[in-house]
Amino acid sequence: MPKQKMTADERRDYILSLLLNSEEPLSGRQIADKVGVSRQVIVGDMALLKAKNEPILATSQGYIYMKDTQEDRGFEKTIACYHKPEDTEKELNILVDHGVFVKDVSVDHPVYGEFTGQLRISNRKEVETFVKHIDSSKASLLSELTDGIHLHTIKADREELLEQAEQALEEAGFLVNKKV
Structure with missing residues (x-):
């Protein structure tokens, strides 16, 4: 979890970096625990990131960033x-x-x-x-x-x-x- 309080934009940037650097899907709960917010806040963050055309996919295992694999x-x-x-x-x-x-x-x-x-x-x-x-x-x-x-x-x-x-x-x- 980051040491200092983040703005919403900083949090979404941090979430993107988590997803980009993860080889496995990350659940909303895992992400929420890392950034110190509720899972519902993460759901909203994901919606906003997707609205900005970030290729994030919600799966049964968690969120993933669609890299060319x-x-x-x-x-x-x-x-x-x-x-x-x-x-x-x-x-x-x-x-x-x-x-x-x-x-x-x-x-x-x-x-x-x-x-x-x-x-x-x-x-x-x-x-x-x-x-x-x-x-x-x-x-x-x-x-x-x-x-x-x-x-x-x-x-x-x-x-x-x-x-x-x-x-x-x-x-x-x-x-x-x-x-x-």
Whole structure:
């Protein structure tokens, strides 16, 4: 935590430096503790930073600054999946075990339209953290709004990794084209 009281602009500059220098997502609580304000103040700061076109992304693991990283390059594909909530961990592990980065999940709600949640999951530890966070917060998965049907944007360094991951999901019975 900084030693002296900061102005709001200084605090937002400090938050940007935290995000830029972090290899991991930072939760609103972590940032709030570092700068000595409430988590709600951080939410407001993030909104103001985003309004100034800072590429900050809120994920289930915390805030990240969108740097040009390997996960932002390569091949990308959107796949349609279906499964029960209790199969979420299995689905995500299949993807990351095939070297795939799970960028997001989205659903098409019949009343509100499309909802997209940023996942940014690339390994089993991040899958475990995501599942624990869902369980501990008692939050519903987006796919529960659409009876299990959802889309994932997935990325990989090589196109064949995407194809192998999709084949594994098909074998597990998680692809929509095999369920509908």
